[in-house]
Amino acid sequence: MKAINVGLLGIGTVGGGTFAVLSRNEAEITRRAGRPIRISKVADKNLELAKKITGGTVALTDDAFSVVSDPDIDIVVELIGGYGVAKELVLKAIANGKHVVTANKALLAVHGNEIFAAAREKGVIVAFEAAVAGGIPIIKAVREGLTANRIQSIAGIINGTTNFILSEMRDKGLPFADVLKEAQRLGYAEADPTFDIEGVDAGHKITILSALAFGTPVQFDKAHIEGISKLEADDIKYAEQLGYRIKLLGITKRTSEGVELRVHPTLIPAKRLIANVEGAMNAVQIQADALGTTLYYGKGAGAEPTASAVIADLVDVSRVLTADPANRVPSLAFQPDALRDTPVLPIGEVESAYYLRLRVDDKSGVLADITRILADQQISIDAMIQREPAEGELQTDIIMLTHLTREKNVDAAIAKIRSLPVVKRAVIKLRMEELG
Numbered sequence: 001m002k003a004i005n006v007g008l009l010g011i012g013t014v015g016g017g018t019f020a021v022l023s024r025n026e027a028e029i030t031r032r033a034g035r036p037i038r039i040s041k042v043a044d045k046n047l048e049l050a051k052k053i054t055g056g057t058v059a060l061t062d063d064a065f066s067v068v069s070d071p072d073i074d075i076v077v078e079l080i081g082g083y084g085v086a087k088e089l090v091l092k093a094i095a096n097g098k099h100v101v102t103a104n105k106a107l108l109a110v111h112g113n114e115i116f117a118a119a120r121e122k123g124v125i126v127a128f129e130a131a132v133a134g135g136i137p138i139i140k141a142v143r144e145g146l147t148a149n150r151i152q153s154i155a156g157i158i159n160g161t162t163n164f165i166l167s168e169m170r171d172k173g174l175p176f177a178d179v180l181k182e183a184q185r186l187g188y189a190e191a192d193p194t195f196d197i198e199g200v201d202a203g204h205k206i207t208i209l210s211a212l213a214f215g216t217p218v219q220f221d222k223a224h225i226e227g228i229s230k231l232e233a234d235d236i237k238y239a240e241q242l243g244y245r246i247k248l249l250g251i252t253k254r255t256s257e258g259v260e261l262r263v264h265p266t267l268i269p270a271k272r273l274i275a276n277v278e279g280a281m282n283a284v285q286i287q288a289d290a291l292g293t294t295l296y297y298g299k300g301a302g303a304e305p306t307a308s309a310v311i312a313d314l315v316d317v318s319r320v321l322t323a324d325p326a327n328r329v330p331s332l333a334f335q336p337d338a339l340r341d342t343p344v345l346p347i348g349e350v351e352s353a354y355y356l357r358l359r360v361d362d363k364s365g366v367l368a369d370i371t372r373i374l375a376d377q378q379i380s381i382d383a384m385i386q387r388e389p390a391e392g393e394l395q396t397d398i399i400m401l402t403h404l405t406r407e408k409n410v411d412a413a414i415a416k417i418r419s420l421p422v423v424k425r426a427v428i429k430l431r432m433e434e435l436g
Contacts (some may be wrong), residue, residue, distance in 0.1 A: 003036035004318045007067035007098075009089060011044045013131070014103055016053045017303030018077065018310045025311075028348060033315045039077075048140075056318045063119060063132065065312045075317055077310060078102040089109055094126070099321070101313040103130035103417035106195075107176065109204035112211070113219040116331045122131055123325040127313035132205040133158055133282045135305030136298040137312065138351045140210045141335040142286070149288035151213040153253040155266075155435055159212045160280035161196040162228050162248040162254040164188045166265075167278045168238050170245065176229060188280055198227035199248060199263040206250030209284070210261050215334035222344035226264040235357060235428060237317045238399050239267050242383060244355075245275040249433065257341035260350055267355050267432040274435060285435060295338045348408035353382065355401055357428035360415065362389045366422045370398070385389040395424055 008015055010306040019039055022029065030036050040393050043064035044050040049062045061067065068076050068089055078100060080086045086107050093100050094425040095118070102108070108115065108128055119126045131138045133156070142151070159161050161183060168179040171424055180197065183189035195201045207220040214336040239246050266276040272297055282300025287293050299305035303312040307311040330336060362364050367386075374381065402410070414427045 001035040005040040007073040015079045017307035043070045077177045104203040105131040109207040109220040130309035134300040135308040152287045156284035159202045199225040202250040202263045210252035213273045224262040224347040258345045353432040355430040359425040361422040377409040
């Protein structure tokens with residue numbers, strides 16, 4: 001049977017891994033796909049690197065647009081990243097009737113609606129398993145494996161850099177800035193780590209998962225995103241004392257009022273499996289009505305783990321090249337005409353439990369004033385610890401865990417608490433999820 005010709009755009013870490021795995025496992029992949037899948041053309045600005053990786057066995061070019069216009073190319077694999085030229089290349093490939101495989105979560109989270117619409121019009125596939133959680137087949141699980149279920153929520157550790165940093169902060173008691181430097185030295189964090197540490201990367205990924213789970217368009221612009229750069233080692237320590245661990249979670253939930261879509265540091269009970277995911281590993285927990293709770297765990301980045309997902313998409317596309325487009329699995333799981341513009345709740349309307357840390361004068365009556373303000377906002381306290389001040393110290397920390405309440409009520413209470421003369425610094429607020 002005729003081989004599938006693949007044009008590879010970008011042969012960096014993931015591109016190099018894709019070329020290596022596809023070459024090494026060619027016989028096994030052919031047995032699964034029913035026909036050979038071969039990278040026949042590679043585009044990269046660094047031709048010397050491309051030649052070194054490929055051994056000069058394929059056509060090389062520094063003009064990516066020549067690949068997406070090549071009539072002999074059946075599938076384009078986009079591994080360039082970003083919103084700019086990658087978008088132009090993907091749309092050009094689609095316009096030329098080519099199927100696309102991409103690992104570009106940023107592109108799909110921001111421009112996915114336009115890209116999927118263009119693909120539908122041309123009758124081609126856009127596959128993106130590698131865009132979320134690296135080698136973990138989470139896209140296929142949500143889009144196909146859980147088809148019979150009404151998904152209720154997804155919560156994921158979907159950024160390995162931040163999980164590594166939080167693990168190190170907890171294990172070594174070091175401040176964020178010190179651990180970030182170590183993460184950069186070890187190659188876990190980029191020279192400019194902003195997208196990772198400020199939650200943007202996780203925001204892109206949970207946006208895609210939310211659309212797949214609830215049958216909505218991608219809505220990244222409506223996601224609430226907080227990173228870990230302001231997280232303090234003291235809060236990790238106090239959380240541990242209370243039986244919790246702090247993870248940067250991407251969370252999306254179905255509610256009667258709309259969809260929650262948020263990324264932020266989150267306290268999780270230490271007994272939960274997902275709370276014990278350490279280092280640069282990823283994990284995604286899904287709650288569904290028929291199946292219940294499932295957890296998907298593995299490497300969320302790296303050359304060959306991500307290549308595993310890219311090649312799985314190539315095999316999937318090769319199997320359905322001749323299928324009627326109307327009978328293919330929809331890009332966003334639901335039939336295009338069945339997508340709903342379900343509103344994304346503003347963060348103030350989200351219900352959660354909260355961790356609050358207050359730095360206060362060590363004097364009588366302080367706690368009574370604080371609890372009265374909380375009660376006025378219908379916020380009840382679940383647990384509390386008060387640090388014993390060291391000898392000669394005039395201030396202390398009070399840590400409170402609340403029961404479920406709306407975020408706008410907590411913010412109103414914090415504003416009043418902060419105005420008390422005895423409160424000496426901004427109140428630390430972190431959200432909590434039981435994930436039971």
